[in-house]
């Protein structure tokens with residue numbers, strides 16, 4: 001009788017092991033903080049906010065992963081770029097985030113950095129973004145006056161913007177730790193899908209917003225934030241309209257966030273390293289990159305492209321199906337830091353009695369290409385940051401009194417053209433380019449902002465976590481197969497002896 005009981009015991013034990021194995025794997029995949037059972041190597045292309053935050057999320061979500069960041073530039077940060085000139089920090093790329101940008105603010109908190117904004121609870125309060133002076137090529141226009149003149153239109157904008165804000169908050173809450181593999185899926189959380197398919201001009205005209213407000217206030221605002229006007233899609237216009245609702249940045253410059261993220265991850269960061277080819281192997285990827293005039297290669301289980309795909313110029317090989325992505329048009333952006341004795345007022349206004357304020361936004365109506373100018377006083381000079389859509393060196397001579405250009409930078413891939421996407425998702429780039437190969441720059445289809453890259457970076461880390469854990473579960477199962485066989489044979493042997 002004893003061996004029979006032992007047999008039953010063995011069998012029960014066996015079923016118990018298998019059940020526990022499955023339950024544990026399931027729990028580990030669903031939990032918010034887990035450790036991976038395997039050790040994947042993840043190569044991240046690009047060290048902007050997308051690449052560095054992805055490495056950081058990987059460290060938290062897949063602690064056994066080894067991340068390597070390859071960056072073509074000689075500095076980290078990508079489009080987050082601050083420079084110090086004569087002891088002052090000047091912003092060349094990203095300025096700020098908006099209130100609903102949860103992850104960027106969370107990262108800043110986790111890095112222990114000071115922010116200029118505060119957390120707030122409760123209903124979002126609309127804050128008018130029209131507080132600047134626009135320049136249409138001949139006249140300066142106070143957008144506050146335009147907004148006051150169109151009270152009814154402002155009410156329409158307020159309702160729409162608050163609705164957008166609340167739906168963005170819903171998107172975060174509903175998505176939680178779910179992953180998305182297509183942009184349509186991302187947009188389904190909070191029902192955001194209609195806005196990237198509609199053109200702003202048509203949408204706001206149909207909605208009753210006065211054309212004067214659109215031309216003289218909304219269009220310059222869109223140009224200031226997204227480098228384009230009313231032809232952009234509605235999602236991008238709402239990101240601009242909501243920018244003042246909780247606007248914030250890192251005290252001392254946003255580049256501090258990138259530095260802190262790079263420091264906090266255990267990723268190896270290789271600068272001056274340009275990825276040229278990603279080749280699919282039977283069990284991973286061969287990543288070919290150019291560094292110090294030498295071609296090098298490394299193996300990766302996963303590859304994350306943390307840059308606009310079009311900017312990378314990567315040659316993809318052995319893909320089935322081959323990668324064929326909708327390519328987006330991009331606005332170039334030129335940034336100058338100019339020290340001068342002041343503005344040449346005649347350049348900006350026919351009324352020499354009128355002062356030129358410190359912050360001027362150019363409207364698309366004028367052909368000069370000026371996007372905006374900000375100013376600050378340093379010693380007895382005024383320092384201007386001038387952002388334009390074309391080379392502006394000659395204009396700067398006319399614009400300022402005794403100017404000297406202290407710094408200039410050209411963004412080839414500054415802002416994507418956010419034209420309406422076709423409904424059904426045909427014109428969105430893919431999130432998953434091939435199994436194990438993720439595209440962070442995809443968020444630029446709807447949202448040309450830091451937060452978009454962080455949303456996609458976090459999603460890529462979650463996808464890698466899921467993938468590596470399912471591999472781990474499979475491996476663990478294979479590992480217990482010999483044990484199962486031994487248990488079966490032992491049980492049979494005991495059983496035979498028993499009878």
Ligand SMILES: Cc1cc2nc3c(=O)[nH]c(=O)nc-3n(C[C@H](O)[C@H](O)[C@H](O)COP(=O)(O)OP(=O)(O)OC[C@H]3O[C@@H](n4cnc5c(N)ncnc54)[C@H](O)[C@@H]3O)c2cc1C
Pocket residue numbers: 045046047048049050051070071072073076077078079080092093094095096097273274275276306307308311312313314333387411413414415440441447448449450451452453
């Ligand atoms: C002037 C300007 C102002 C902006 N202002 C704001 C703002 O106020 N708020 C906001 O939220 N957003 C703003 N943005 C947009 C924001 O900068 C971007 O959406 C965000 O920084 C993109 O981050 P990313 O990491 O996805 O890409 P990027 O920052 O572009 O990083 C990509 C990196 O990949 C590298 N790379 C590319 N190809 C390769 C390759 N083949 N091999 C290796 N490395 C490669 C690049 O050198 C780069 O460092 C602004 C953009 C510009 C240009």
